Amino acid sequence: MTPALRRWIFLAGAAGLVAFYLWGLVGLPGFGDYPGPYGDIINRIAVGQTNATGVVSAVNFEYRGIDTVGEEFILFVAAAGVSVVLRHLRSEREREALDEAREAPPTSDAVRYVALILTGPIVVFGWWLASHAQTSPSGGFQGGVVLTTAFVLIYLAGQFLAFQRISPTDLTEAVEAVGAGGFAAVGVGAVALGLAYLTNFLPLGSTPGGVFSSGTIALISFFVGIEVAAAFVLIVGELVEQTLLVREGTK
């Protein structure tokens, strides 16, 4: 199959796909005329029912909680998959980290200073995002990814050894397991009290949008935050190790 033939077959298929898509578009309400009942219903009742003013996080962790459990476990399995796929083959050896750190080209002072100065505020910001899901546009997923950025900054500042020391594989895997298992355990806790899985059984707090309000939503968001951060740090650590340390040929 020559590339030109492949291109023509693709154009024919794509023309058909776009034609069907535009035909289906005719029946949709236009952009901006949102008619559906669910969004309006949830906007009306969410603050009263859960004492959470961040309705998106309430949908994520309360009304649609079991879907989020599934997505979090996709993340968990993807991180485990990266560890398995990048395992050491028999025909490879691993250099010492100290040798690699000695031979690494020096990073410029500007990059190093800016990266190291920003690391502290980014950790605080990520922690704040992960623990305030119920009040403002924040939540577990965003906070976790911002926490990952702090670790990445340490690697980018040229401190490869420091990056390896603060994210040892065992500790990161343990934190990730605590995050994923904690989410599932909160759901099982509701079952232990005789309610349905993932029912909001903790006290809801007095003011809507306070830090300790909305029961299990804040707790679940915290667990999701540390799980996402640990999963991404694990993935980045695996790729860094594969790029910098693994060499082919047994010595």
Add this chain to the structure above:
Amino acid sequence: MNPALAVVTPYTVPAGLMDALQVTVLVLIAAGATAVVVIREPVRQVIALSAYGVLLAVLFLAFQAPDVTLSELTVGSVVLPMLLLLTLAKVRRREK
């Protein structure tokens, strides 16, 4: 809602202005997606992907979705280009 926490901010943006902003960013996104695909050299494509991620974040903000903006900004500008560049470095090192 708690009256002690009430900070009433005016949210009235003229509808025409919001429309213009959304149309502009959508056109930029269409152009950005085309640019990301048309650039064949992988390292340059990663830079284009990083800029495309920031444009997407601006679009999500114009669609009144600040949560998705936060996720896309970090993931699309930092984490994904970092993973891609590490892979490219590994592949290039083996080819030497």
Add this chain to the structure above:
Amino acid sequence: MHVFPFVVVAWILAVGLYGIVTSRHLVHQIVCLIVVQSSTYVLLLGVGYRTGAVAPYFFDIPGRTPAVDPVVQALALTDVVVEAAVTALLLAFAVQAHKRFGTLDPQELVQLKG
């Protein structure tokens, strides 16, 4: 303006698919897959938008203000983070494929058998 965002979604999808089909480098293909995924985020948020509405956070605005749909925002939010992890898995596969076959050209990889 009634259909323009959805037309842009169709364009991004078609352009991304074209990149995947005619690609000569596995990492270029993976980046085109990221572009295709981004079209679904735009589609989700475009479906839930209401003209003149604000973001669904009632921290400092009265509870009856018309707001956009929060359900599609929740979907798009978890989407973005999870698909980054799946992309990382694809990149790990690309690294191992390069180790085993020595090439990252998908049109040559098809012909190698074992």
